[in-house]
Amino acid sequence: MPNIVEEFNEYRAKMNDKILADNNKIIKRIFNLDTNAYQAGALDVKTKELLGLVASAVLRCDDCIRYHLENSYKAGLSKEEVVEALSIATLVGGTIVIPHLRRAYEYWDALEQQG
Amino acid sequence: MPNIVEEFNEYRAKMNDKILADNNKIIKRIFNLDTNAYQAGALDVKTKELLGLVASAVLRCDDCIRYHLENSYKAGLSKEEVVEALSIATLVGGTIVIPHLRRAYEYWDALEQQG
């Protein structure tokens, strides 16, 4: 059985390396901001990861959802907290979010199985 | 040859079961509304399915398109009616809808072959 967590992370890492090796200054800085924005500040890391998750869900970006699900999992957020955040995303973004909700559930299961 | 209709419906049913078993009240109610909204009222079922299809197409949600294509097929809508609805979606939503139009044609063919 393919491990969807490993598969995603390997492809992501490989292509990010190619993109960053290319030295486009704007893209490199956006990648840099993407790391900094989720560090603790006035809001803690857990809250920020949920914000990133909900933004990704309403914009319906599966890869972005996976990335924030993994970070949420590592930050110690419970499934119940994550699902409650996703319920707000589904309400605000409508039933077109539901297919992404299915894949989010599948990915969270894979994160839990991997431990 | 994989049957894209069966594959989609199996994954959809399996994940919907997981989501609903989770008992998040907001998500359960949205799923419930999603069933009720397409029942006959001031508008008949055929019209409502076409409305769901066009909304899904301009928002470019392949899984949502598949779901409404199958319901449209079962409700007895002809291919010509479905394509005319999709032509409006392509005009309103622009040429970025075209890749979804390709996959919609493929799915409709699969529905017809399955009968």
Add this chain to the structure above:
Amino acid sequence: MPNIVEEFNEYRAKMNDKILADNNKIIKRIFNLDTNAYQAGALDVKTKELLGLVASAVLRCDDCIRYHLENSYKAGLSKEEVVEALSIATLVGGTIVIPHLRRAYEYWDALEQQG
């Protein structure tokens, strides 16, 4: 009291004239398609106007909603039918559609008052 129906139609007509006078071939053809797409075919005019309305609502384009509300009104669609179409748009597109729903109700009222 400003008449929002007249105001919208005057601005729309004035600017459409400027755009079409400019003779960009692609834009002129898109305008032309926009007229043809809603004429009776496999689907009748009422159904097509509702499809245009729902597409406009989930894509959250107030001017497009106004345009299709007026055409729906002229085609003889009842408020109940229009609202039922908008309820599907709100479910599929989520609560971000609600502000557009408010303005749609206001515009429909203005259409009814104008008769």
Add this chain to the structure above:
Amino acid sequence: MPNIVEEFNEYRAKMNDKILADNNKIIKRIFNLDTNAYQAGALDVKTKELLGLVASAVLRCDDCIRYHLENSYKAGLSKEEVVEALSIATLVGGTIVIPHLRRAYEYWDALEQQG
């Protein structure tokens, strides 16, 4: 000087009343869910309001942003917390979020002046 907070809330209340008086079951239930979804559960009210705010910001819905800004203000969130949430929205959603950021700042100022 017009008070943008009062103006928004008056229009919102007036049109919501009209919509709910209309008795479309689907729309009424979505309005109902919209109230329930932001109540304390696994996540507290402050976090949920920030989730609603970020979802609204990346989907670029000014009225939704205003609504969640007012609720965030009433829930006791600080400007620094709100701005940090909006900074994530601007990064995830891109520079097209900036015009909405401008109007969000203006609205927050009006909320503070009103007290």
Add this chain to the structure above:
Amino acid sequence: MPNIVEEFNEYRAKMNDKILADNNKIIKRIFNLDTNAYQAGALDVKTKELLGLVASAVLRCDDCIRYHLENSYKAGLSKEEVVEALSIATLVGGTIVIPHLRRAYEYWDALEQQG
């Protein structure tokens, strides 16, 4: 007659000042990138402004369209070039772009009148 170019620029400048005075590091860097990204590089300034204009048009952000129209005008792009770029945006983004096209024409006229 209100000057829509001045009005837009004054509001934009005033609110940008407030946002930047607030010292959120992520937002400040995004504003900074927004200036750098349109400077000459492998592509010249004119091409980059048209890219910014088309991105703004298909994402239907009126303020972003205005900003890039003014920069396009100052960079010496002709109306014909700008309209040709907008025709691609209207084709790719669909007829929901048309209301933004109307306002773009109005703004370009104001830029020409102002000289």
Add this chain to the structure above:
Amino acid sequence: MPNIVEEFNEYRAKMNDKILADNNKIIKRIFNLDTNAYQAGALDVKTKELLGLVASAVLRCDDCIRYHLENSYKAGLSKEEVVEALSIATLVGGTIVIPHLRRAYEYWDALEQQG
């Protein structure tokens, strides 16, 4: 190793044939416009392909990105020019564009290897 360029082009050609054989007048004309819009006019072919690419990227349509990457490659645009256009798309459209950027890099590599 599957060739992602060939795979995409074969599926695209096969389904476009089916769609066009279906003789829906609106869809046929949109396909026709899609060919005409990128021909040299006030703007040259290279600029127009970059406009199509950026529009596709901010609207996050992978198939549309692939199509314009191939046309950009054939029109003689350099990787540096293409990446600079994509950097503007990533800035305007936000970090949700990044997953599409990864796949764009992968596709460009495949185009270069195929020569």
